[in-house]
Each structure stands twice: as structure tokens, then as C-alpha cells.
Amino acid sequence: xxxxxxxxxxxxxxxxxxxxxxxxxxxxxxxxxxxxxxxxxxxxxxxxxxxxxxxxxxxxxxxxxxxxxxxxxxxxxxxxxxxxxxxxxxxxxxxxxxxxxxxxxxxxxxxxxxxxxxxxxxxxxxxxxxxxxxxxxxxxxxxxxxxxxxxxxxxxxxxxxxxxxxxxxxxxxxxxxxxxxxxxxxxxxxxxxxxxxxxxxxxxxxxxxxxxxxxxxxxxxxxxxxxxxxxxxxxxxxxxxxxxxxxxxxxxxxxxxxxxxxxxxxxxxxxxxxxxxxxxxxxxxxxxxxxxxxxxxxxxxxxxxxxxxxxxxxxxxxxxxxxxxxxxxxxxxxxxxxxxxxxxxxxxxxxxxxxxxxxxxxxxxxxxxxxxxxx
Amino acid sequence: xxxxxxxxxxxxxxxxxxxxxxxxxxxxxxxxxxxxxxxxxxxxxxxxxxxxxxxxxxxxxxxxxxxxxxxxxxxxxxxxxxxxxxxxxxx
Numbered sequence: 001x002x003x004x005x006x007x008x009x010x011x012x013x014x015x016x017x018x019x020x021x022x023x024x025x026x027x028x029x030x031x032x033x034x035x036x037x038x039x040x041x042x043x044x045x046x047x048x049x050x051x052x053x054x055x056x057x058x059x060x061x062x063x064x065x066x067x068x069x070x071x072x073x074x075x076x077x078x079x080x081x082x083x084x085x086x087x088x089x090x091x092x093x094x095x096x097x098x099x100x101x102x103x104x105x106x107x108x109x110x111x112x113x114x115x116x117x118x119x120x121x122x123x124x125x126x127x128x129x130x131x132x133x134x135x136x137x138x139x140x141x142x143x144x145x146x147x148x149x150x151x152x153x154x155x156x157x158x159x160x161x162x163x164x165x166x167x168x169x170x171x172x173x174x175x176x177x178x179x180x181x182x183x184x185x186x187x188x189x190x191x192x193x194x195x196x197x198x199x200x201x202x203x204x205x206x207x208x209x210x211x212x213x214x215x216x217x218x219x220x221x222x223x224x225x226x227x228x229x230x231x232x233x234x235x236x237x238x239x240x241x242x243x244x245x246x247x248x249x250x251x252x253x254x255x256x257x258x259x260x261x262x263x264x265x266x267x268x269x270x271x272x273x274x275x276x277x278x279x280x281x282x283x284x285x286x287x288x289x290x291x292x293x294x295x296x297x298x299x300x301x302x303x304x305x306x307x308x309x310x311x312x313x314x315x316x317x318x319x320x321x322x323x324x325x326x327x328x329x330x331x332x333x334x335x336x337x338x339x340x341x342x343x344x345x346x347x348x349x350x351x352x353x354x355x356x357x358x359x360x361x362x363x364x365x366x367x368x369x370x371x372x373x374x375x
Numbered sequence: 376x377x378x379x380x381x382x383x384x385x386x387x388x389x390x391x392x393x394x395x396x397x398x399x400x401x402x403x404x405x406x407x408x409x410x411x412x413x414x415x416x417x418x419x420x421x422x423x424x425x426x427x428x429x430x431x432x433x434x435x436x437x438x439x440x441x442x443x444x445x446x447x448x449x450x451x452x453x454x455x456x457x458x459x460x461x462x463x464x465x466x
Binding site: 032054055072081102104 | 384385386388389415416418419420423424425426429430431432442443444461462
């Protein structure tokens, strides 16, 4: 089986290719561009999002994973859109020229790309949702999401106010979910015209945050063909929903429970992924929001096979490991293969649903995103 | 009036690997606008949502450092060379 990986870092992307998931060929492309997200469409074109504090956000595409061409369009807000002051405060350290002083709303990063029902979607920060129906040649803001009532109450997470998760329903093109840090998960049932918070049963990120839109969702995984069963890695723990997000229950049996900086006890981590053939769900817990490294230094992926509890998978993963795995840095190839990269630039892979792991690459910059494609 | 615009390494991949490009314009801003016309993929990187030159871009011209907000007023002579760089951080 042939698999290709796009491993995004602040200095470019490592492209790894293998015909057997054992021997990998690697090259480093898009040098100098922070690579934040990737997706492949139904015709085999791979899209990669890049951003630069100096030169803005753009997308590169490739039909062969070797030759890359930048698209002429990218998601952009209107000049009249107004920005979130707290988000501006968080990203101001890279605003040498004073752009943010004007108070506008800007796309400073594409956090996620998603393809569904013939359309390409981008989730961005400052938090917003954009769609392209012409393979990235033009982008339109989804105003129903971007201008929704209540947006003024959204507060950014530590990494800014970003829309980092997009999910869709393979059987219902009108249903979508978008996750925003730190405003929670939102769902549309009418093709993006209107959106509602779906955070019932999930603690707000801090007790003073709004009960309906104060949740710091970190990632959400599901099977698009069975879309209403959702697994959610939150700042405050892991949750599951069986009703499309209308309600959530804590799902932490088997996970390391940490004391967060506010005294709350729960599991903590960022990425999540699902292997569609088996239905297995994977997360990478960290030892709370203070430490943000694996408990006792043992790097571990946790797997749920029954949708109710978790088991640690550590064979082949290092002890004495005090790094993190970021939100976008875990991916499944949908044939039992899992891949994740660390904030210290090491890439690990498994071809047996996480039972055993191998180091695939090291010495990379901080790994921000990993995407896996068959063939 | 033809001038030469030198690209930073990160933008060369957007311009087919070219280190520099010829542009028409009597000011830095006009030369940049011409490049955005002849190489549309570069426009995203030169101009922000409001159409202004990105505020973190800095130009080097005739021994002087020119900020983005000064680019429209900076006059050019035929054959001039403009270096596109950016605000630097770090030590």
C-alpha cells in the first residue's frame, strides 16, 4: 500500500512517501513557509496551507506531491470586517508594521482544510469559515458562521481565536461542525446559513466564560458516514456525543487525569483521529495544561476500541520524552496506519493501529500538522 | 520605466524560482502593483485585505530602508533595483 504524508512545520513541509509503510522517501518542500494544514480533494489534488507574518496566507497545490504551485486566491476577510481585540493582542508580537492598529479582521492562519460534497473549506484565525467551489481559484466567506450572533462573546485561546476543526456528514450535505478555540463547537443543519453552539455537558475553559460559547475545544474526530458520534478532546477533558453534539458525556476511563492550573481534574491533550475501517479513536494525552508533556515522560498514544474507554499504546515510543503533540499533528491513513509528530520535530508511525510504533524522521522543526493520503 | 525587483528567497518559489523580476513603475508601490498584475500569485503576499502593501514588508532602495507606508512616495529611476525584505525579529 502506498501512502504519502505531508508534515507541516514552521519552515516548510516534509513529504514522505512509501509503498509499504516501512521504507519512506523524504523531501523537504515549500522551504521558508510555515505549513499549517493539508487536505486532498476527490480528484486527487493535494492542498497545503501556508502562512507568514510578513507575506500573509496562501495555498499551494500539487497533483503529484512533487510539483507545487501556489494558488492566486486565498481566504480573506473584507476590509470592513472588524477584528477581535483580544485576538489582536495575542498575535501583535508579529505585527511589526502596526497593521492591527486599524482594528480590522485578518486571516493570519489557515488552521484546517476540509473537503466535502465537492467543496473545499478553510477554517482560519481570526476565527472564520471560508469555502471554495472551484478548487481554490476563489474563496467566499461563510457569513452565517463568520457573522453569527454571539461572536462578540468569543474569547481566544492561548493560540488565538482560531477555527481549527471542520467536520461534515457524508449522508447530509447540510450538516457541518466547526470547532473554535475558545468558543467551542458549532453545528449547522442548513448548509452553513445558521449555526448553533453544541457544547452542552462540556465545562467552559474557565469558570467565568460563557456557558454556551466558552469551551476550549482542541479537536474533534468522527466517522463522516456515522457522523453524529463525535469524540472531542477539550481543554477540560475528553467527551463523547452520540447525538451530533446536542449533548456530551465525559469519556475518560483509562486516561491519565491531571490537575489543571485552575484545579479542575481531567485529561488534557490536543489531537484526535479516527481509523475509519476499525472505528478506533486515537488521542495523545499530556499531563495537564501546566506541564504539557506526556505523564512521567512516557510518550503514549491512547486508543479507544469500544467507544467507552481508553488504553495506552507505548511500544516503540520513547520514555524520558518531554515534548508535546500539537492539535493538527496526528493523522490516520484509513488503513490502520497512524502518524504523529512532536513539537520537537520527531515523526512516529504505526501500521498496526498503534500497537507498535517506529520513529520515521527526526530533526525536523516543530511539527504543526500531519496529513496522510493513500497512494 | 523598467526597474528590477529582487525577491526574498521565500517568495521566489511563487515566481518560478526567479531571484528578481522586471517591473514597470515610477514608484515602489507602482512597481509592486505591476508585478502583482504580471505575477498574480505574488499579489497575496504584497497586499493586505485593504489593498495596502503589507505593513511588515520593508524595501531597500538606493541605500535607504523604505517602509511599506513610504512606498508610494518613493520615486524610482530607470534601471533602479529594489530589494523586498521584511521586518526583522530576533537577535
